[in-house]
Amino acid sequence: MRVHVADHPLITHKLTVLRDRDTPSPTFRALTNELMTLLAYEATRNVRVVEKRIETPVTSTVGVAIAEPRPLVVPILRAGLGMLDGLMQLLPTAEVGFLGMARNEETLQPYTYAERLPDDLSDRQCFVLDPMLATGGSLAAAIHFLFDRGAVDVTAICILGAPEGIERVEREVEGHDVTLVLGALDERLNEQGYIVPGLGDAGDRLYGTVD
Ligand SMILES: O=P(O)(O)OC[C@H]1O[C@H](OP(=O)(O)OP(=O)(O)O)[C@H](O)[C@@H]1O
Ligand SMILES: O=c1cc[nH]c(=O)[nH]1
Ligand SMILES: [Mg+2]
Numbered sequence: 752m753r754v755h756v757a758d759h760p761l762i763t764h765k766l767t768v769l770r771d772r773d774t775p776s777p778t779f780r781a782l783t784n785e786l787m788t789l790l791a792y793e794a795t796r797n798v799r800v801v802e803k804r805i806e807t808p809v810t811s812t813v814g815v816a817i818a819e820p821r822p823l824v825v826p827i828l829r830a831g832l833g834m835l836d837g838l839m840q841l842l843p844t845a846e847v848g849f850l851g852m853a854r855n856e857e858t859l860q861p862y863t864y865a866e867r868l869p870d871d872l873s874d875r876q877c878f879v880l881d882p883m884l885a886t887g888g889s890l891a892a893a894i895h896f897l898f899d900r901g902a903v904d905v906t907a908i909c910i911l912g913a914p915e916g917i918e919r920v921e922r923e924v925e926g927h928d929v930t931l932v933l934g935a936l937d938e939r940l941n942e943q944g945y946i947v948p949g950l951g952d953a954g955d956r957l958y959g960t961v962d
Contacts, residue, residue, distance in 0.1 A: 752921045752929045755793055756936045762789050766910070766935055770950045776959040780833055783882065783957065786910060786934055787837025794908045794932040795841060798822060799876055820875055821845055823902075827852050827881040827893055828865065830953040834880040834908065845878070850896060852889045859944045861889040866896070873901035882953040884909040884933070885946050887916030891923040904928035910953075911937050913946045 768774055769782045799822075800815035821844055826835045828851040839845065851865030869875075877897045884890050884907075894905050905927070907920075912933045920931065937946045950956065 752924055752931055754917060754921075754931045754933065756933045757790060757793060759789065762786060762934055765789075769910070770948060772951065774956075776956060779956050783833040783910070784837045787834040787880070787908070788840060790908050790910075790932055790934055791838045791841045794838075794878065794906050794930070797906075797930070798842070817842070817844055822876045822878060823848055823869070823872065823897075824878045824880065825850055825868065825893065825897065827879065827889060829853075830882050830957060831880040833953070833957040834882060834910075838878060838880065838908070842878075850893050852893065854885075854889060854944070856943070859886050859888065861892055863892065863896075868896070868900065871901055872897055873903075875902050877902045877905045879905060879907040881907070882910040883946060883949075884912035884916045884920070884931075885940060885944055886913075887919035887923070890916070891920045894920070894924050894927070894929060898924075898927055904930070906930040906932065908932045910934040911946050911949060913937055913940045915940050 765782050765786050769779060799818040801818045802813050803816040804813050822842060824838055824845045825848045826832045828849060848868035852861050852863050854861050879893050881890060890907055897905050937949060939947050941947050
């Protein structure tokens with residue numbers, strides 16, 4: 752697994768506001784969207800393209816177009832939904848599939864409550880969106896869903912990751928083509944499985960609810 756941690760002052764600045772417990776939901780949503788656009792730039796670096804000949808007003812030239820089959824973007828509900836628009840702004844022709852997953856907050860085991868993905872992902876490049884990579888259980892399960900259906904490579908985009916979770920995902924996806932793009936690598940998990948320093952529960956902060 753290739754791991755890329757963003758290193759950019761604008762990302763760190765936006766993350767600082769996102770982490771602040773006093774940041775309200777509307778600002779949190781707007782920042783998540785902006786951060787996603789910045790992370791998407793790195794995450795789509797290897798998006799597959801094909802050569803395309805076009806006519807400019809001056810001459811004929813060769814550029815590129817996004818290759819077929821189009822990439823599949825998979826936000827992990829709920830919190831991953833907050834990242835979808837930011838990526839679709841850069842990849843407007845991508846297809847979107849959905850995975851609904853929630854972590855049992857006592858056992859920390861993820862369970863899948865919804866799935867709406869194409870049955871056949873052969874030859875597909877996939878982008879998984881989830882702001883939080885904590886124990887790594889949810890992300891590892893999501894990535895396996897995609898490879899089990901034939902995906903060729905998966906790029907996961909997370910805003911924050913904990914070292915414990917990254918190690919677990921790395922172990923569980925060994926042998927597959929996986930890239931992880933992170934906004935920041937945090938210190939650790941606490942006893943409740945929350946990322947430290949983290950930002951709390953991303954889903955609750957995005958949508959203003961408490962589980
Ligand atoms: O790495 P893990 O230990 O599996 O934890 C990370 C998961 O926890 C959060 O979702 P949550 O279960 O809170 O669901 P939500 O998005 O509906 O809030 C987060 O968005 C990840 O999906
Ligand atoms: O810190 C964490 C860990 C899991 N899920 C979250 O939303 N936040
Ligand atoms: Mg949550």
